[in-house]
Amino acid sequence: MGQYxxxxxxxxxxxxxSDFPGGRIGPEPTTDRFISVMYGEREGVIPGNALxxxxxxPFRPLTKFGNAFLNRFQCSLVNSPVLKSISLIDTPGILSGEKQRIDRGxxxxxxxxxxxxxxxxIVLLFDAHKLDISxxxxxxxxxxxxHDDKIRIILNKADMVDHQQLMRVYGALMWSLGKILNTPEVARVYIGSYWDQPLRFDGNRRLFEDxxxxxxxxxxxxxxxxxxxxLTDLSKRARLAKAHAYIIGTLANEMPSLFGKEAKKQKLISELDxxxxxxxxxxxxxxxxxxxIRKMKMQLAIYDFSRFRTVNQGLLDVVDEMLATDIANLMALIPQEEASTMDKRIIEGGAFSVVSDKSTPFGYKRGEGIDAGAGDPEWVVxxxxxxxxxxxxxxxxxxGKIMRTAAKTEMVKSKLPNTVLGKIYxxxxxxxxxxxxxxEFALVMHxxxxxxxxHDLPAELPSHLIPPSKRDLVAKEAV
Known part of the structure; x- marks a missing residue:
């Protein structure tokens, strides 16, 4: 979600x-509806009232938002391998300025x-050229x-500004978010340009790739x-339900049995804290x-407190038993669940295949660091x-060989920790x-x-870094 x-x-x-049915792109607010992008053998659109x-x-509860919303809701079916593992929700562009005064219905x-x-x-998108938050x-x-743990933030179109402007834009974004996201943790912000067009300023190409x-x-x-x-959501909802039951039960205990119910109700709402x-x-x-507390006060105002019931400790004990026993038993079943659904839990196709590409020179960090020289006829060292x-x-x-002490004297000049130097050796x-x-000494220096x-060091030495004179020895040991 984000502004238009x-x-x-x-x-x-x-x-x-690939495109998806109903997806429109333009500088104006083009997406005027919620679009659930899901997998389907045949591409098409399912309107909200049919969904x-x-x-x-899983959209039946959306009925409560009325026909005005259902007319602005659809499911786009796309035959993409990506959607076999995940589904995506495209939201209408959030309006700014005078447009936000118009009721959506x-x-x-x-x-x-x-x-x-x-x-x-939940992915929040911001435009590097348009940071105003309406x-x-x-x-x-x-x-x-x-739901702060679900939120990820993308600073999109970051290639449209140079490195100095990008630093200022990032600082302005974090300042603005700090006034809205009331959490002590720093929100994770991904910087990049997520489309298939050439970068305008490619000085930050490596940053965008990372x-x-x-x-x-x-x-x-x-x-x-x-x-x-x-399971985490289930236990979270159970704790919230317990807290809600205690609140309602306490309000029920405070209510008079005969007279002054309305006055007492208003007093309880005002003293809800x-x-x-x-x-x-x-x-x-x-x-x-x-x-x-603000939403709770608004909702309590329309309810009849005389219908509230006191706390039923027996029911709450059942919830506690579920949290202590049933959740633990279900947690033990998760490894079996993961093993049986391994194929469905791997996202394949689309940009995910390109990002994990190892077969072309354009894969992530191909030809860099430990991968430098892979596939070359000459030893890179x-x-x-x-x-x-x-x-x-x-x-x-x-x-023809140097002693360990001599090698150590030269290697410590790099100022790397002894643990790293030991691994290199x-x-x-x-x-x-x-x-x-x-x-071997040349390989150490490399x-x-x-x-x-x-760059990171490998757990095992790649074949292209093995010294030419040692390749026959390694091949014999492998056999």
Whole structure:
């Protein structure tokens, strides 16, 4: 979700690498409806009024938002392998300025709350050129409170500004979000340009690639952790239900039996914060399990308090038993569930296949760091072999090999930790004799440079880095 023209529909198209029915892209507010993008063998559109009567779809509760909303809701079926593992919801562009004064005809924030309770991830998009947060956008973000762990933020179209402007835009975004997201944790912001067009400023290309990898890794984790999140939501709802029962029971105890009911009701609503404190102290309820007090007051105003019932401790004991026993038993079944649904929990196709590409030179970090020289006929270390040989000879080798102390003296000049240097030494000592010959020493220097450039070291030495004189030895050991 996000304001209009921030790239919401374009992001979905980028993930699927295809258009979807009903998806329109333009600088004006083009998406005027909620679109559920789901998998289907035959592409097509299912209107909202048909969706709510389909028992195979989870949208029946949306009936409460009325016909005005259902006319602005549809399901787009797309034959994409990405959608076999996840479904996507495209939202209408949130309006700004005078446009936000026009009523949509349905409870927009209420619909957002409904979806926020049920989705696994909420992605907020911001345009690097348009950081203003309208009143409607502010209300929409506030409607997501209680689901902060699901929120991820994308600063889109970041290639349209240079590196200096991007730093300022990022700072302005974090400042604006800090006034809306009332959480002590820093929100995760992904910076990039999520479409298939050339970058205008490509000075931050590497940053965009790293951020894209992080974003896709986060999205790929959703199907894998689906069962665990469902159990987490179940226990969360149980705790919220307990807190609600205690609140209603306390209000029922405070009500008079005969006269002055309406006056007492108004007093209890006005002093609801005191009721919350009383419940917290009496029943040891966590502050995070209480509902929003403003919404609670609004909802209580229309209810008849005489119909409230006191706390039924027997029912609450059943809930406690469920949390203590049943949830634990279900948690033990999660590994079996994951093993039986392994194929469905892997997102394939679309941009996800491109991001994990290892077969072309355009894959992530292909030809960089430890992967440099892979597929080349020449040993990549040979490019600096003359330079490394001069250092090797200065260390006074004995019978073509240098001692460990001499190697250590040279290696510690890199200022890398001993744990890292030890790993490099073991990787380079291909013949495992504890000493280094000229090629192995050159490999040590190459691996040190790889680490100093910020790349990770492998657990095992890749085949293209094995010194030419040792490749036959390694091949024999493999046999």
């Amino acid at each position: 023209s921030t790239g919401k529909t374009t992001l979905i198209k980028y993930l699927l690498e 709510i009567v389909d028992p195979k779809k 349905y409870d927009f924030t209420g619909v957002l709350e409904w979806f926020a309770e049920r989705v696994d991830r 009143d409607e956008f502010r209300r929409s973000i506030e409607a997501l409170r209680g 951020e894209e990898q992080d974003l896709f890794a986060d999205l790929k984790s959703l199907p894998r952790n689906a069962a665990l999140r469902k 005191l009721i919350f404190n009383q419940v917290q102290l009496q029943y040891q309820v966590s502050p995070g399990d209480f509902p929003d 040979a490019k600096k072999l003359t330079q490394y040989n001069e250092i090797f000879q200065a260390l006074k080798p004995v019978k 073991l990787l380079a000592d291909v013949d495992e004799d504890g000493l280094l010959d000229a090629e 691996l040190i440079n790889v680490k100093l450039e910020g």
